[in-house]
Amino acid sequence: MEVDNEEISNGGGFWNPKYLEQNDSNGSGGNNNNNNDNNNSQGIQWNQNFLDSQPNVAASQVNSNFNMKRRKSSIIITPPSRTANTNPFQNKNIISDGNYNNSYIRNYDTTRRGSIAGYNYSHVSNNSVRFPQQQLAPQQQQQSYYNQPPLGGYSLQKNLHRSKVKGFIDPNDLQRRQSVATVNYDTKQHINNINPNTGKPSVQNLHGSFNFRRRQSAYPIFNDSFAYNNSSGGNKKFSIQKNDPINLIPTMFNVQSKSDLKPTLNILKDDTRRASINSQKISPLHALTSGLVTTYSLCSPDFQYNLSKNPKRVLTKPSEPAYNNGFDNVNSDLILYVNSILGGENNNEINNTKYLVLDVLGQGTFGQVVKCQNITTKALVAIKVIKSKSEYVNQSISEVRYLELINKKIDPENKHHFLRLFDTFIHKNHLCLVFELLSNNLYELLKQNQFHGLNIRLIKILTKQLLDSLTILKMNKLVHCDLKPENISLISPDKPDIKIIDFGSSCEETRTLYTYIQSRFYRAPEIMLGLPYSSSIDMWSLGCIVAELFLGIPIFPGASEFNQLTRIVNTLGYPPTWMLLKGKNTNKYLINRVSSSNVNDGNPNNTVTQVNNFELKTVNEFNLEYNASEKPSKRYFKYDSLDDIIRHYRIPRTIQGRPDLLEAELKERECLIHFLHGLLNQNPFERFTPQEALMHPFITGDAFNNK
Numbered sequence: 001m002e003v004d005n006e007e008i009s010n011g012g013g014f015w016n017p018k019y020l021e022q023n024d025s026n027g028s029g030g031n032n033n034n035n036n037d038n039n040n041s042q043g044i045q046w047n048q049n050f051l052d053s054q055p056n057v058a059a060s061q062v063n064s065n066f067n068m069k070r071r072k073s074s075i076i077i078t079p080p081s082r083t084a085n086t087n088p089f090q091n092k093n094i095i096s097d098g099n100y101n102n103s104y105i106r107n108y109d110t111t112r113r114g115s116i117a118g119y120n121y122s123h124v125s126n127n128s129v130r131f132p133q134q135q136l137a138p139q140q141q142q143q144s145y146y147n148q149p150p151l152g153g154y155s156l157q158k159n160l161h162r163s164k165v166k167g168f169i170d171p172n173d174l175q176r177r178q179s180v181a182t183v184n185y186d187t188k189q190h191i192n193n194i195n196p197n198t199g200k201p202s203v204q205n206l207h208g209s210f211n212f213r214r215r216q217s218a219y220p221i222f223n224d225s226f227a228y229n230n231s232s233g234g235n236k237k238f239s240i241q242k243n244d245p246i247n248l249i250p251t252m253f254n255v256q257s258k259s260d261l262k263p264t265l266n267i268l269k270d271d272t273r274r275a276s277i278n279s280q281k282i283s284p285l286h287a288l289t290s291g292l293v294t295t296y297s298l299c300s301p302d303f304q305y306n307l308s309k310n311p312k313r314v315l316t317k318p319s320e321p322a323y324n325n326g327f328d329n330v331n332s333d334l335i336l337y338v339n340s341i342l343g344g345e346n347n348n349e350i351n352n353t354k355y356l357v358l359d360v361l362g363q364g365t366f367g368q369v370v371k372c373q374n375i376t377t378k379a380l381v382a383i384k385v386i387k388s389k390s391e392y393v394n395q396s397i398s399e400v401r402y403l404e405l406i407n408k409k410i411d412p413e414n415k416h417h418f419l420r421l422f423d424t425f426i427h428k429n430h431l432c433l434v435f436e437l438l439s440n441n442l443y444e445l446l447k448q449n450q451f452h453g454l455n456i457r458l459i460k461i462l463t464k465q466l467l468d469s470l471t472i473l474k475m476n477k478l479v480h481c482d483l484k485p486e487n488i489s490l491i492s493p494d495k496p497d498i499k500i501i502d503f504g505s506s507c508e509e510t511r512t513l514y515t516y517i518q519s520r521f522y523r524a525p526e527i528m529l530g531l532p533y534s535s536s537i538d539m540w541s542l543g544c545i546v547a548e549l550f551l552g553i554p555i556f557p558g559a560s561e562f563n564q565l566t567r568i569v570n571t572l573g574y575p576p577t578w579m580l581l582k583g584k585n586t587n588k589y590l591i592n593r594v595s596s597s598n599v600n601d602g603n604p605n606n607t608v609t610q611v612n613n614f615e616l617k618t619v620n621e622f623n624l625e626y627n628a629s630e631k632p633s634k635r636y637f638k639y640d641s642l643d644d645i646i647r648h649y650r651i652p653r654t655i656q657g658r659p660d661l662l663e664a665e666l667k668e669r670e671c672l673i674h675f676l677h678g679l680l681n682q683n684p685f686e687r688f689t690p691q692e693a694l695m696h697p698f699i700t701g702d703a704f705n706n707k
């Protein structure tokens with residue numbers, strides 16, 4: 001099936017759950033949880049019957065700790081917790097996680113990703129201040145006419161509420177913010193919206209997703225000639241007197257370009273304006289942004305603002321000084337603040353660029369990634385500030401080496417979806433890598449979609465780009481070694497164009513020094529078994545990623561390496577016997593229950609032959625042998641085999657009751673299953689190469705017939 005790129009990039013962002021719903025061909029992306037009980041994303045009220053009737057969602061997927069209201073509104077998928085890369089320097093020659101309580105394996109899912117996704121919210125909550133009603137300026141009191149908090153109070157209060165949900169990206173948030181930007185203040189528009197018979201705003205102009213009361217309070221418009229009289233008296237709270245603000249409904253329109261975001265000022269009347277310090281009137285926008293200090297001063301004569309007392313917002317956690325003359329925390333991370341300056345320390349150097357730190361983008365094993373602005377050019381960049389320990393610095397120098405090779409020699413025209421490295425410098429003993437600034441990574445994208453998986457067409461677009469990159473890497477005998485959704489980032493939030501990041505673990509095929517590599521969920525069987533490896537380990541990771549993009553959660557979410565292998569065997573069967581016979585780690589996880597069989601080949605010396613019969617150790621056997629505390633696998637899918645997991649994944653609401661669409665969907669799934677078997681072939685020599693995968697009908701769109 002040909003994929004229409006243009007269509008994908010239209011419609012307010014391809015990742016937008018609204019988009020996914022409209023264009024849902026697999027339905028996994030179409031579910032936009034909102035907190036409206038009647039608007040159940042599954043179209044079904046939550047109860048145990050529903051759960052039982054779900055073909056492929058194991059009970060553990062539903063977080064039973066949520067209150068009933070929450071459960072009613074949506075299925076909450078609790079993804080398996082993820083672990084960061086192991087510390088690559090703590091035990092270079094460890095072949096597997098032998099000790100299953102390894103202290104160096106951090107479980108960082110909620111904390112690390114929470115800090116990425118939830119950052120803006122907590123930022124708002126730290127800085128937001130609500131006006132108490134009694135301190136409102138006269139104009140603001142007019143706004144509170146409807147017993148609603150004023151504009152600033154309203155939105156900030158909302159944010160305060162959201163900030164409590166750390167790490168949760170509200171899929172409606174963009175829409176919420178857009179709604180402010182897309183309101184048209186043109187008075188004529190408002191005039192048109194008034195019903196001439198009643199003098200009241202015409203309700204037809206309401207857009208479904210927008211809250212009437214909210215707009216009333218947020219954008220009251222004064223206009224004498226269109227004020228309607230409240231002849232019947234009525235409830236004072238809602239009665240409208242002449243000269244009262246009329247609750248005109250702003251007209252919505254789609255934002256086409258940046259210029260549409262310019263506010264149109266209400267020029268007819270000044271009464272809604274706040275006073276500025278020089279007695280002039282300023283707009284509500286100015287009063288609550290650049291004029292905020294003045295606004296506070298006017299509200300309370302006691303208010304004093306002293307810039308020097310303004311605490312700097314710290315971005316690094318923990319923020320207590322420990323090493324490097326107090327510049328670093330206990331993890332050897334540089335303690336960074338908003339508005340810190342990076343670079344510019346070397347006056348003698350020609351390249352002495354300074355960067356202003358704006359926000360945090362991510363945290364990884366090697367250090368922190370922060371959003372910065374080049375002070376000279378004003379360009380926005382991402383800077384990875386490496387921990388100040390020599391082993392991290394040395395490994396990061398290798399990342400620089402690979403990125404320079406890729407950027408300058410392998411992909412000089414920036415065509416093959418690799419991150420661009422702009423610059424490097426040392427700041428307070430920290431190596432800093434200046435990258436192009438990218439948007440969300442694919443894990444965050446899945447999270448935004450409440451872990452319901454993505455639209456199958458979108459998966460194809462993303463996979464095709466990844467295969468293009470992997471082809472180039474293979475041709476140049478390079479192995480990424482840490483492919484996972486977190487290391488694949490969107491270039492911008494409104495297009496499905498991606499880049500591969502984090503070459504910190506990469507190696508050359510001819511120099512595969514480390515045996516303990518790849519993030520566990522995406523780790524190839526040959527790595528776990530202790531066999532030599534090549535670039536085909538990246539293809540295994542790709543198979544895991546493609547399955548995760550479809551399912552929303554990892555297909556093999558192993559809690560330990562033993563558990564990882566167990567899950568793979570349960571889903572795909574045992575690896576070939578030759579791999580088990582050759583693997584250095586095989587005996588750790590499997591028992592060879594050798595049996596004998598008679599050979600009737602007529603040769604009396606060959607009557608008995610050994611038959612290898614490998615079996616995974618049971619959890620009890622493993623625990624006993626290694627004094628470990630393994631638990632039986634937590635089930636995330638109702639079915640075991642790959643085919644059944646994909647085949648029975650819930651059918652999207654949008655195609656239920658549409659036999660034609662359903663048939664197409666099931667065909668797509670068969671094609672996907674075949675494609676995944678090619679990528680997830682446990683035998684690295686039989687696994688798809690990137691070139692082979694690019695020719696598969698799942699990618700080419702050719703008709704698929706598995707007969």
Ligand SMILES: Nc1ncnc2c1ncn2[C@@H]1O[C@H](COP(=O)(O)OP(=O)(O)OP(=O)(O)O)[C@@H](O)[C@H]1O
Nearest residue numbers: 361362364365366367369382435436437438486502
């Ligand atoms: N150029 C970039 N633009 C935007 N965000 C980025 C960029 N580079 C990295 N990030 C964010 O920072 C996170 C950590 O980056 P990266 O994976 O390079 O660090 P790491 O220390 O190598 O992590 P890991 O623990 O996976 O080895 C990424 O998952 C991503 O969300």
